[in-house]
Amino acid sequence: MIPPVMMSAFGELDIRRVPFTRKEMLSAFDQADLLALDYLKTQSLLSTNSAVLVVNETFGAMTCGITQALLPLQGPLPVLWSDSHMAHLGLQQNAGANGLPTACFVQAQNTPQGPFNIVILRLPKSHALLCDQVQRMLPQLAPGAVIIMPVMVKHIDNALYQLLESLFGPLTTSLARKKARLIFAINDLAGAGDSPKPQENFWSIPSLALSLQHFSGVFGRTKLDPGAQVLLDQFPQGPYSCVIDLGCGNGVQAIAAAKKWPNARVIGYDESYMSVASATINAANNEVAEQCKFIANDCLTNVGPQTADLILCNPPFHQERVVGDQIAMRMFAQSAQVLTQNGELWVVGNRHLGYHAKLKRWFRQVEQIGAHPKFVVLKAKL
Ligand SMILES: C[S@@+](CC[C@H](N)C(=O)[O-])C[C@H]1O[C@@H](n2cnc3c(N)ncnc32)[C@H](O)[C@@H]1O
Incomplete structure (x- = not known):
């Protein structure tokens, strides 16, 4: 059985998959989630003015971690953007179980309204979904917004890296920790505007x-x-x-x-x-x-x-x-x-x-x- 405790630099949270089962064999978060949360903390990226967009995470672990970090700063709650109803349920149940307010959830066919200055983007398996989301997301970012992509190393290959470069321009990466890595991009668009329609x-x-x-x-x-x-x-x-x-x-x-x-x-x-x-x-x-x-x-x-x-x-x-x-x-x-x-x-x-x-x-x-x-x-x- 997998213990549900998620320990990040912001503290401890009880994070579970949905539906909740007594003998859970799969974790609701991974090392890439923890690496992203720890990076936000060590780089002091979160502040009262942070407008954070989390994209595609599966059970709300990072969104809850960021909510936990923003509460004492009295910053706005993060927004979770996803195609998954399970992610929506995961967010609601995990926030509730930890006494946290539930972050706003936006369904994938709609476009969250920015401007956001921090994006945490989990890369979906579908490249079509990824391209569609990025094209609609970029106009919703503040100039200079940082885009952080937490990945498990086994899930990133040359083709995916090149696709990300074609979407975001030049990328940098963190060192790997426990088989996880962060990929970074900076938004260099002039300012937030209207997003194209979903593909x-x-x-x-x-x-x-x-x-x-x-x-x-x-x-x-x-x-x-x-x-x-x-x-x-x-x-x-x-x-x-x-x-x-x-x-x-x-x-x-x-x-x-x-x-x-x-x-x-x-x-x-x-x-x-x-x-x-x-x-x-x-x-x-x-x-x-x-x-x-x-x-x-x-x-x-x-x-x-x-x-x-x-x-x-x-x-x-x-x-x-x-x-x-x-x-x-x-x-x-x-x-x-x-x-x-x-x-x-x-x-x-x-x-x-x-x-x-x-x-x-x-x-x-x-x-x-x-x-x-x-x-x-x-x-x-x-
Ligand atoms: C193999 S596809 C079948 C789609 C369609 N019925 C067809 O025949 O082409 C399986 C579908 O199950 C959906 N699915 C996955 N997990 C689910 C869940 N927990 N509850 C309801 N639907 C789910 C997927 O989103 C996907 O659309």
Whole structure:
């Protein structure tokens, strides 16, 4: 089990991942977070006038550390900008658990309004999201603002470093400590101004007559995911009255369901705010807005029991850089609670992930639908 105590130069905080579990095996912060906090302290960068923007951190550790540091200085609270609902929950829960006020949170499809003079930028896995965020963030920075990028050394390579140089101009780096490093840039723009609109990508599925919009953080933003295609090819026959698209991304499964069963209510859940925003736009553009609703959520948390007779799920196999099936397992466990007695969970996944055996922990009947060399579609019933 991982102890939740985060000890930085500003003091001690109890920082946990969400959802909170008694036997947490993964830490909610890393050495790069601690290095950034210690740097802010040793360089005395925080003052009454600090306007701090934190970007993309996963559970609010640094934002809480900076809040802790700014409180006695009576400086404004930092702002956390992220695409992740889990990060939002992490910030709220960790701030609350430590008796700190909750910093302002801005969803990634919106642009935080500056001017900011310090930015702590955790680099997202998606370069598209990174470029989009930087282009919208730069006009919101004060001249001379310092941009600090805490990284674990294993996550930075030449290509990423060059991309950062192309976005920020010349960079400098700190010495490495415990496999973490800081990358620095200085904003040399003349002053804060208007930010461009968030970047969007469009593609269509002619066979289903669907056209889909994607903000930069949306899964499968450049083309239809092969797993999603396999599920669309093996779509259930129905009819159904309440359908959930669990991990809805751009909403493709939800919209296909709404078109197939025009009397069904369809709800899509995703932890990515950009996904929820894109899916909402896509339902409207494909004329099923009345039937569909998209909600930011961690899996099916707080969804009522026995409410859906079909759940469609193309689960994630990583959480940012952490690969594993922990989220898929939570999706399956919660689906068993949310399905009606005769309800069905349809899952698509890579064959090697072994979802068939795993689903049997919660479902009595698990049946494979169709055959594909790489993917399986599984129908699970209670
Ligand atoms: C493999 S993609 C599937 C997207 C879309 N349904 C499709 O078929 O193309 C998995 C989706 O799960 C979402 N996701 C990841 N963690 C989640 C969580 N804890 N709760 C809800 N959705 C989550 C991701 O943001 C991503 O959009």
